[in-house]
Amino acid sequence: ARGAAELRALARGEDDRPVVTGEAPKSIGRENTFAKDLRDDAALERELLAYADDVAARLRAKGLQAGGVTLKVRFGDFTTITRAMQLEEPADVTEALHAAGVQLLRGKVARGGRGVRLIGLTATRLVARSAAPATLFADEKALRQRRVAETLDRLRSRFGDDAITRAWLLEERPKDTGTPSDTPAHRR
Numbered sequence: 001a002r003g004a005a006e007l008r009a010l011a012r013g014e015d016d017r018p019v020v021t022g023e024a025p026k027s028i029g030r031e032n033t034f035a036k037d038l039r040d041d042a043a044l045e046r047e048l049l050a051y052a053d054d055v056a057a058r059l060r061a062k063g064l065q066a067g068g069v070t071l072k073v074r075f076g077d078f079t080t081i082t083r084a085m086q087l088e089e090p091a092d093v094t095e096a097l098h099a100a101g102v103q104l105l106r107g108k109v110a111r112g113g114r115g116v117r118l119i120g121l122t123a124t125r126l127v128a129r130s131a132a133p134a135t136l137f138a139d140e141k142a143l144r145q146r147r148v149a150e151t152l153d154r155l156r157s158r159f160g161d162d163a164i165t166r167a168w169l170l171e172e173r174p175k176d177t178g179t180p181s182d183t184p185a186h187r188r
Contacts, residue, residue, distance in 0.1 A: 024064065025182040029122030030054050034174045037076040037115025043173075044116055045102050050169050051121040052098035054180060056091075059123055060153060065090035067125030069100035073109050074118035083108040090127050093145045094166075097123060122181075 009015070030051040038044055048071075059066060070084040083104045091097060101121045155164050 024062065024126065024128070026126065027070075027122050027124045028055050028058050028062075028064070028066075028126070028180075028182050029070070029120055030180045031072055031118060031120025031122075032174070033074070033118040034116070036174070037117050038119075038174065039113070039115045041106075044105060044119060045098075046168055046171065046173060047119055048101040048105065048121055049094070049098050049166065050173070051119075052101060053094045053166065053169075055121060055123050056094045056097050056149065057153060057156070058180065058182070059092040059126075060129075060149065063129050064123075064126045065092045065129050066097065066123030067127055068123075069097055069104070070122040070124050071101050071104040071109070072118070072120035072122070073105070073111075073116055075111075075114045076117050077114070078117070080118075081109065084124065086125065090125075090129075092129065093142070093149050095145050097121065 032047065032051075038047070055066075066087060067090050068084055068086045070082055072080065072082045074080040085100055085104060087096060087100060152164060
């Protein structure tokens with residue numbers, strides 16, 4: 001009888017068990033819907049740079065690395081496409097995420113002159129940084145990028161997110177109406 005009463009309560013949405021949210025997110029991303037369609041390739045790539053910078057910082061803050069990247073594009077006619085790729089090595093630096101996003105945009109999105117209403121970049125296939133496979137020969141360029149990223153993280157932590165930015169992001173950009181997203185694995 002007790003089991004049936006519990007099932008009836010659950011069916012009515014009554015559940016006083018605590019929600020368990022301690023799991024790592026399955027993806028971390030950022031997207032923005034623009035007030036006016038963007039048609040300029042450089043402007044789209046600049047937006048991807050801003051999103052890659054944000055996503056990479058959130059990955060590092062959570063001790064995660066991305067094994068893949070997904071690009072989301074919505075055109076002015078509201079047609080939406082997503083394209084994804086796996087990274088050669090898990091990454092948590094802006095340069096790797098941005099390069100993947102640009103590669104997807106240039107090579108896998110047939111715009112045909114259409115304006116872009118929304119663009120988004122999501123880090124997927126997340127792994128703990130400590131669990132990522134180590135490479136035998138460390139890439140000096142990757143090590144420098146990581147040191148720069150960690151320095152930027154410390155500066156932004158101490159002086160605020162607007163304390164330092166990349167020069168390309170100083171150019172006029174559309175207002176950001178999007179919100180960052182972490183897609184967690186929720187369960188009760």
